[in-house]
Amino acid sequence: MLVPMKVDYGVRMLVYLAQQDDSEFTSTADIATAQHIPEPYLLRICSELQKSGLIESRRGPQGGHRIGRPANEISVKDVVNSVDYSLAPIECVEEPDGCRLSGACSQRELWSDVEVMLLEHLSKVRISELTKQQISMESASSVRTTF
Secondary structure, eight states, X not given: OXXXXXXXXXXXXXXXXXXXXXXXXXXXXXXXXXXXXXXXHHHHHHHHHHHTTXXXXXXXXXXXXXXXXXXXXXXXXXXXXXXXXXXXXXXXXXXXXXXXXXXXXXXXHHHHHHHHHHHHHHTTOBHHHHHHHHHXXXXXXXXXXXX
């Protein structure tokens, strides 16, 4: 199962913003460059994250984005709900009417359970935890490269 790019980019953006001064706005271009996200695609994700209150956005020369709530109050599941709405591993979990077998298919319940377990786990993972891990990994990486 692949995590949708919108979820990956949304989480990466929030982890990046959580590392910035929360009184400042960071430009879309800076985020896109730092996180290797195509800027036009990032703008669409920003719109969805803003509607959910996960980020604040401001237009203009001093504009950009900043995290909308404390990082310890934002879960990865919040990002999923904001940008993708589903992590169903197969289509019939999300669209049962589109499958002729969904009414009598033992696999559908299995994959539905997988989605529930995944979302339950992601509801426990906080952006603040990922930010701490990111900072730690960047520190370890810079120590290795200085020798």
